[in-house]
Amino acid sequence: MSADEQPFPSVWTRPRRQRREQPALSREQIVSTALQLLDAEGIDALSMRKLGTRLNAGATSMYSHVANKDELIELVVDEVYGEIELPDAGDPARWRAATTHCAHSLRSAFLRHPWIVSVLGEAGMAYLGPNMMRLFESLLTVFEEAGFSLAEADQAVNTVVSFVIGVSTSEAAWLTMLARSGRSEQEWTERLWPAAEQAVAPYPRLRRLYAAQRGQDMGGAREDHFDGGLACVLDGLETRRARA
Structure with a gap:
């Protein structure tokens, strides 16, 4: 299901993609690195390109877990709520x-x-x-x-x-x-x-x-x-x- 076909575009309404092989990059790694970037440099510094550089990963590896920056923010916000x-x-x-x-x-x-x-x-x-x-x-x-x-x-x-x-x-x-x-x-x-x-x-x-x-x-x-x-x-x- 593409983002356009989702009734409500969100990481929580989109089924996670199933991959036969073990991905080189996990959603947890992406969220953890994004959280570190946000804490160090603030919201204006967050971009998928900058995050990819920090992770030493290409766009394909990241986009298999997160469709866009909006989904990434949803994940990171929920990660913060997990600390409470x-x-x-x-x-x-x-x-x-x-x-x-x-x-x-x-x-x-x-x-x-x-x-x-x-x-x-x-x-x-x-x-x-x-x-x-x-x-x-x-x-x-x-x-x-x-x-x-x-x-x-x-x-x-x-x-x-x-x-x-x-x-x-x-x-x-x-x-x-x-x-x-x-x-x-x-x-x-x-x-x-x-x-x-x-x-x-x-x-x-x-x-x-x-x-x-x-x-x-x-x-x-x-x-x-x-x-x-x-x-x-x-x-x-x-x-x-x-x-x-």
């Missing part, structure tokens, strides 16, 4: 702790691979990947076992994941900019602070907020911001669970 620790659904009373642990693992994976936030909206049918499906199935189990209906569990999972992606997107953009600048988080913040203070001068609440944050450890502040926001989300879900 699945929540433990063993104790329904600890649903918050299980969800919190998984949310932190998701955020950590995104910050290890900051390029991913720029392709989530372009990753085609990446949500059909086995690693992403395992993650969502595990989270649905946690919420359903805790007393949510399946429909409510679906809403809860989407809310938590959306929060994590939203925060991680901002963090990944910030950390990517820092890496390009060659400065540490604290150095950049201290250089920026005078301009920030001048910008908030007409706004009393922002002015007080910025004054209270002056001199904070920025990495620790980002952790606190994430924990506080996640707690707000889970508090809301707890209220809905109790009402149900």
Whole structure:
């Protein structure tokens, strides 16, 4: 079946080609090398030609596994989701702790691979990947076992994941900019602070907020911001669970 004949062009909807002989290059090798390239040089550096050079492989060897760059991105995104620790659904009373642990693992994976936030909206049918499906199935189990209906569990999972992606997107953009600048988080913040203070001068609440944050450890502040926001989300879900 060609890509044009597929109802939805995706690596997950195209049958894997069967080869009689053992291929010189595996899909796993392609995905692993693409992930290394993305982590080292970012999404703009990814091309099938550059990947082939890294693999010392011709186009034919690669295209027998991946039809195009879009399929490659689907595979690599799912590979990142495979790094996320699945929540433990063993104790329904600890649903918050299980969800919190998984949310932190998701955020950590995104910050290890900051390029991913720029392709989530372009990753085609990446949500059909086995690693992403395992993650969502595990989270649905946690919420359903805790007393949510399946429909409510679906809403809860989407809310938590959306929060994590939203925060991680901002963090990944910030950390990517820092890496390009060659400065540490604290150095950049201290250089920026005078301009920030001048910008908030007409706004009393922002002015007080910025004054209270002056001199904070920025990495620790980002952790606190994430924990506080996640707690707000889970508090809301707890209220809905109790009402149900």
